[in-house]
Amino acid sequence: MTSKEMMAWVQLLGVAGVGGWLALDALNGGATGSTAEIATKLLWAVGAMIGFNIVGAIIGTILVSIAQGAELKDEPADERDHLVSAKSQRNSAIATSILAALALIPLALGAGGNLAVYALFVAPVIGGTINAASELYFYRTM
Numbered sequence: 001m002t003s004k005e006m007m008a009w010v011q012l013l014g015v016a017g018v019g020g021w022l023a024l025d026a027l028n029g030g031a032t033g034s035t036a037e038i039a040t041k042l043l044w045a046v047g048a049m050i051g052f053n054i055v056g057a058i059i060g061t062i063l064v065s066i067a068q069g070a071e072l073k074d075e076p077a078d079e080r081d082h083l084v085s086a087k088s089q090r091n092s093a094i095a096t097s098i099l100a101a102l103a104l105i106p107l108a109l110g111a112g113g114n115l116a117v118y119a120l121f122v123a124p125v126i127g128g129t130i131n132a133a134s135e136l137y138f139y140r141t142m
Contacts (some may be wrong), residue, residue, distance in 0.1 A: 003074040010056035011132040035113040044131045088134035096127030
């Protein structure tokens with residue numbers, strides 16, 4: 001496993017963990033409240049994802065190094081890495097753009113500001129998730 005693949009796995013696990021926390025919170029009535037309260041909760045979620053990625057990268061590097069019996073190093077990017085990155089970012093941009101555009105429809109029909117706050121959070125998070133999943137796919141198939 002390369003360091004780039006390990007980071008993609010860490011990102012996917014972070015999204016799953018924070019997404020699970022937000023889903024559990026929503027099931028317990030946390031999706032209601034003022035726009036400011038929801039925005040604050042989602043800011044905490046962003047912070048949690050950033051913290052998880054930092055800690056996960058450190059722990060992942062240690063575990064992969066132990067499993068491989070050698071230090072996990074981030075190698076310089078080659079043509080394959082650039083191609084994987086470009087294709088993954090393309091997929092991410094398409095998904096983010098579509099989700100952001102779809103979020104405008106209910107807002108145009110008069111939905112409340114809470115939906116806008118969730119849309120501002122969900123569209124880029126799903127785009128980032130698709131980026132990480134695409135990287136894993138392209139590193140395995142290219």
